[in-house]
Amino acid sequence: MYSDKVMDHFANPRNVGVLSDADGVGEVGNPVCGDMMTFYIKVDGDRLADVKFQTFGCGAAIAVSSMVSEMAKGKTIDEAMTITNDLVAEELGGLPKNKMHCSNLGADALHEAIQNYRDRKAGKASEAKPKAHDHEHEGFACPYCDSALAEEDKTFCRACRVEFEECPACGGITKRGDAKCVHCGVSLGAKG
Amino acid sequence: MKRVYLDHIAATPLLPEVREAMRPFLEEMFGNPQSLHAAGREAQAAVEAARGDVAALVGARADEIYFTASGTEANNFALKGLAAGQQAKGRHLVVSAIEHSSVLNSVKALERQGFSASLVPVDRAGRVDPADVAKALTKDTVLVSVMTANSEVGTIEPVAEIAAVCRERGVLVHTDAVAAAGSVPLDVKALGVDALSLAGDQFYGPKGSAALFVRKGVRILPLVDGGVQEGGRRGGTENVPAIAGLGAAARLAARDMAARAAALVPLRDRLLEELPRRIEHVVVTGSRTDRLPHQASFCVEFVEGEAMLLFLDMNGIAASSGSACTSKALKASHVLLAMGLDHATAQGSLVFSLVGETTGADVGTLLEVFPPIVDKLRKMSPLYTAFLKERGS
Numbered sequence: 001m002y003s004d005k006v007m008d009h010f011a012n013p014r015n016v017g018v019l020s021d022a023d024g025v026g027e028v029g030n031p032v033c034g035d036m037m038t039f040y041i042k043v044d045g046d047r048l049a050d051v052k053f054q055t056f057g058c059g060a061a062i063a064v065s066s067m068v069s070e071m072a073k074g075k076t077i078d079e080a081m082t083i084t085n086d087l088v089a090e091e092l093g094g095l096p097k098n099k100m101h102c103s104n105l106g107a108d109a110l111h112e113a114i115q116n117y118r119d120r121k122a123g124k125a126s127e128a129k130p131k132a133h134d135h136e137h138e139g140f141a142c143p144y145c146d147s148a149l150a151e152e153d154k155t156f157c158r159a160c161r162v163e164f165e166e167c168p169a170c171g172g173i174t175k176r177g178d179a180k181c182v183h184c185g186v187s188l189g190a191k192g
Numbered sequence: 193m194k195r196v197y198l199d200h201i202a203a204t205p206l207l208p209e210v211r212e213a214m215r216p217f218l219e220e221m222f223g224n225p226q227s228l229h230a231a232g233r234e235a236q237a238a239v240e241a242a243r244g245d246v247a248a249l250v251g252a253r254a255d256e257i258y259f260t261a262s263g264t265e266a267n268n269f270a271l272k273g274l275a276a277g278q279q280a281k282g283r284h285l286v287v288s289a290i291e292h293s294s295v296l297n298s299v300k301a302l303e304r305q306g307f308s309a310s311l312v313p314v315d316r317a318g319r320v321d322p323a324d325v326a327k328a329l330t331k332d333t334v335l336v337s338v339m340t341a342n343s344e345v346g347t348i349e350p351v352a353e354i355a356a357v358c359r360e361r362g363v364l365v366h367t368d369a370v371a372a373a374g375s376v377p378l379d380v381k382a383l384g385v386d387a388l389s390l391a392g393d394q395f396y397g398p399k400g401s402a403a404l405f406v407r408k409g410v411r412i413l414p415l416v417d418g419g420v421q422e423g424g425r426r427g428g429t430e431n432v433p434a435i436a437g438l439g440a441a442a443r444l445a446a447r448d449m450a451a452r453a454a455a456l457v458p459l460r461d462r463l464l465e466e467l468p469r470r471i472e473h474v475v476v477t478g479s480r481t482d483r484l485p486h487q488a489s490f491c492v493e494f495v496e497g498e499a500m501l502l503f504l505d506m507n508g509i510a511a512s513s514g515s516a517c518t519s520k521a522l523k524a525s526h527v528l529l530a531m532g533l534d535h536a537t538a539q540g541s542l543v544f545s546l547v548g549e550t551t552g553a554d555v556g557t558l559l560e561v562f563p564p565i566v567d568k569l570r571k572m573s574p575l576y577t578a579f580l581k582e583r584g585s
Contacts, residue, residue: 011502011503016572018577032536036574053572056576058498059502
């Protein structure tokens with residue numbers, strides 16, 4: 001189900017680890033929705049001199065983290081900010097549809113780390129704050145049947161005739177009107 | 193690399209005797225069991241012989257066995273067919289929280305048709321308390337369904353006690369025995385159940401072979417309308433090769449069940465005892481006492497199941513997991529969550545299920561190969577790093 005490149009980055013992930021003297025730290029995800037990533041960056045001038053990460057998650061999540069770290073290392077901060085989820089998935093030779101959200105996490109974690117560095121420089125923050133990752137619906141597949149969601153309406157699966165909404169807690173796509181989020185089990189309030 | 197197959201709960205290998213029993217019906221004996229001629233009669237004889245063998249496996253009468261194409265179909269047939277058959281009496285169902293999706297989703301479908309349902313919880317070991325079933329029964333309850341055993345955590349449920357509670361109240365009982373039938377002795381009379389599902393691919397028979405036992409005299413409506421096959425309760429030309437294979441597998445299971453269990457239980461127990469000893473922060477899931485003979489399941493903390501499965505697979509070892517990432521719905525196992533495990537722990541779900549050919553050397557290989565995999569994944573886990581930091585301070 002995974003491309004050779006994904007399997008290579010999963011089995012031999014590049015840049016795993018912690019930078020104790022990091023200039024920026026980005027943390028995204030939570031164990032409830034399955035994946036958690038922490039990115040550490042060391043900045044020299046305006047370049048990412050070093051990038052390290054730690055990931056709790058599936059094969060795709062680990063491969064994505066590894067690829068993001070490889071793509072970001074040596075780039076300027078501005079260049080690193082242009083790394084998108086699509087680019088990561090493309091570099092990996094594609095990801096299964098229902099694993100596309102893992103690529104969102106990877107780029108988000110890197111961008112969080114860069115933001116954290118910028119905040120520190122501006123004297124705003126010193127500690128990274130975990131952030132629930134935003135799932136962009138781009139290229140997302142129905143969590144129930146795995147069919148790709150239509151470009152024009154990503155909140156509706158034509159195959160299942162199910163409407164979706166984004167879970168405010170974990171950002172996962174869940175069925176509209178459900179009492180609980182399908183991913184994290186959080187109560188979705190009034191409708192339930 | 194020698195392959196080590198530890199995924200009984202996904203599929204068992206086909207026994208050579210079973211394949212031989214199927215072969216004539218894939219080759220020269222292709223007749224339709226409903227035909228009058230000799231070719232039809234020999235196919236029909238095979239179907240009826242298999243019916244007798246499946247009935248004998250669970251202590252039923254041959255005319256109480258209905259062949260289906262899967263355990264899922266048997267469960268759909270039981271839930272929807274029995275509910276529809278009883279709806280004049282009432283429209284409330286009771287099922288456990290850890291049932292297979294074929295039961296839970298059949299219940300959801302029935303709810304859309306105006307039935308209501310109660311989910312009975314389980315304890316930390318995945319066991320249903322018969323008292324909780326009794327509490328869930330209402331005047332309107334017509335059917336209770338609790339599985340015989342859960343494949344994901346291995347726990348065998350107290351079905352006989354549950355059935356006794358229901359019988360007192362005149363409520364029908366179905367049990368999904370797909371994970372248990374052929375592996376543990378089952379007798380529908382001793383269990384006191386009205387319906388029981390089983391599937392051949394869980395005891396060395398072919399895929400696509402399964403059956404539902406329905407006690408004589410219990411009203412069940414068909415799921416598949418058609419001709420006179422299966423007493424008019426399941427239309428469609430019989431899958432004769434699969435049915436012949438199911439019969440052979442049932443015959444062999446009845447003969448060899450005790451010997452198979454005697455060989456597998458020590459291997460299972462070695463895994464259940466040694467894995468948590470060799471790797472820190474590993475919990476056994478399910479009951480230690482009432483447990484399927486071939487099933488050893490765990491949650492490995494700070495790591496995720498799919499990543500472990502991929503590394504095991506690279507080492508030739510096949511296993512399974514209930515982690516969210518391994519499911520297409522990206523949803524953590526409802527079984528583990530119902531048992532009260534938190535999401536992070538449930539993500540580390542891993543199930544090793546032994547088959548007849550599993551050897552002590554296979555278990556030894558797993559015990560050697562697995563700890564470094566966990567080690568490697570923990571080294572890259574932010575959860576483990578956080579845990580170590582907390583423990584250190």
